[in-house]
Structures are given as C-alpha cells and as structure tokens.
Amino acid sequence: xxxxxxxxxxxxxxxxxxxxxxxxxxxxxxxxxxxxxxxxxxxxxxxxxxxxxxxxxxxxxxxxxxxxxxxxxxxxxxxxxxxxxxxxxxxxxxxxxxxxxxxxxxxxxxxxxxxxxxxxxxxxxxx
Amino acid sequence: xxxxxxxxxxxxxxxxxxxxxxxxxxxxxxxxxxxxxxxxxxxxxxxxxxxxxxxxxxxxxxxxxxxxxxxxxxxxxxxxxxxxxxxxxxxxxxxxxxxxxxxxxxx
Numbered sequence: 001x002x003x004x005x006x007x008x009x010x011x012x013x014x015x016x017x018x019x020x021x022x023x024x025x026x027x028x029x030x031x032x033x034x035x036x037x038x039x040x041x042x043x044x045x046x047x048x049x050x051x052x053x054x055x056x057x058x059x060x061x062x063x064x065x066x067x068x069x070x071x072x073x074x075x076x077x078x079x080x081x082x083x084x085x086x087x088x089x090x091x092x093x094x095x096x097x098x099x100x101x102x103x104x105x106x107x108x109x110x111x112x113x114x115x116x117x118x119x120x121x122x123x124x125x126x127x
Numbered sequence: 128x129x130x131x132x133x134x135x136x137x138x139x140x141x142x143x144x145x146x147x148x149x150x151x152x153x154x155x156x157x158x159x160x161x162x163x164x165x166x167x168x169x170x171x172x173x174x175x176x177x178x179x180x181x182x183x184x185x186x187x188x189x190x191x192x193x194x195x196x197x198x199x200x201x202x203x204x205x206x207x208x209x210x211x212x213x214x215x216x217x218x219x220x221x222x223x224x225x226x227x228x229x230x231x232x233x234x
Contacts, residue, residue, distance in 0.1 A: 024214040049223040062222045096170055103177045110219050117170035
C-alpha cells in the first residue's frame with residue numbers, strides 16, 4: 001500500500017526558504033502512471049494547489065507561486081521536494097504531498113486527481 | 128483560471144438525511160471533476176472522480192453527477208462519520224483549482 005510522508009522544518013523565518021520533502025513508500029516514484037504534487041491549506045482556509053511534477057523532472061507550478069517555487073525529484077531516494085523562497089506569514093499552512101492518478105486522456109492536468117495523500121506537515125512562518 | 132463555487136458553504140443535517148452539495152465551474156469542464164472529503168486535522172480523501180466514478184472503498188451512499196458547469200455530490204443517508212468538509216476540484220484547466228468547500232455539520 002502506497003504511503004507518502006512529508007518532512008521538514010516546522011518553523012521558518014520570514015524572507016527565508018521553506019524546504020519540504022515527500023518520501024514515497026510502497027511503490028516507485030518512477031512509475032509512468034502518476035504525477036506527484038504539493039498542496040497547502042492555510043489555517044481555517046481551503047486547499048491551494050502548489051505544483052506538480054513527473055518523475056522525469058517535468059514540472060507545473062501555480063502561477064501565483066511560480067517566481068518563488070522549485071519542485072524537484074530524486075528517483076534514487078524515491079522522494080520529491082519543494083522549495084519556496086522569500087516566505088511571509090501568508091505561507092503559513094499545512095503542506096500536503098499527494099500522488100496524482102489519471103482516469104482518462106492522461107495529458108496533465110487533464111484527468112489527474114489526487115488519490116493518495118500524505119498526512120500533512122504544519123509550517124509556520126514567524127521570526 | 129477556472130473558478131469553482133460551492134453551495135451551500137455550510138450545511139446542518141441529521142443522521143439519516145439525504146444531502147446534496149453543488150459545485151459550479153466558471154467554464155465548461157466536461158466531466159473533469161473530483162470530490163474530496165476532509166475531516167478536522169486530517170488530509171483530504173478522494174470520494175469521486177470523473178464527476179461520477181466512485182473511488183475504490185468509498186461507500187455507495189456517496190454519488191456524484193453533472194457535466195459541463197454544474198455538478199452535485201449527494202450523500203443518500205448521512206452517517207456520523209460523514210460530517211466533514213467537502214471540496215470539489217477541476218481536473219482540466221491549468222492551474223488546478225479547488226472549490227472553497229462545504230462544511231457539513233450535525234444539526
């Protein structure tokens with residue numbers, strides 16, 4: 001059974017870089033059937049898609065975050081990572097990683113939904 | 128961006144009730160829609176994708192319908208474990224977007 005686990009610092013100072021890693025177990029991140037993604041949820045608010053990637057390194061970013069965002073993959077470790085630079089209090093959120101499965105057409109983002117989620121990790125931006 | 132709206136934002140209901148949540152898209156998205164359930168302190172869980180396909184392991188009291196710009200999630204007979212927040216997500220446009228959520232609580 002596939003599991004995803006987020007890890008990284010729970011506290012980041014303003015203007016610094018937020019770095020998180022998602023470790024995939026119970027399956028290979030190099031599967032051609034899936035994309036992998038990051039989603040966040042500010043306290044008391046809804047879900048925001050951050051970005052997605054394919055094991056080959058192809059990435060898709062939310063335009064609202066693109067200038068500060070890097071998502072990368074390490075297939076040897078079965079991990080993918082997120083780096084968000086110049087953070088502010090508005091970046092305080094629970095960050096989730098997820099597996100994206102496709103039901104038809106399979107040309108990202110067409111048909112891709114989040115079928116396996118990590119438990120999430122809380123990141124607070126504060127000095 | 129494709130905007131999603133959900134109605135109602137809040138819904139109070141009783142165990143055994145039939146409830147319906149609506150999601151509307153700002154552009155036609157065919158059947159490229161998923162529904163998620165989120166309980167407090169937990170990650171979201173997919174219930175339905177392709178607007179009406181039940182994810183494996185999800186109880187059949189959940190159903191989805193719709194196409195184009197209007198979609199519904201129906202719970203035929205509410206169970207205590209169904210009280211949660213529900214989100215829709217469109218699966219066709221870039222960037223990926225979610226609806227604002229519908230909180231379902233106990234009356």
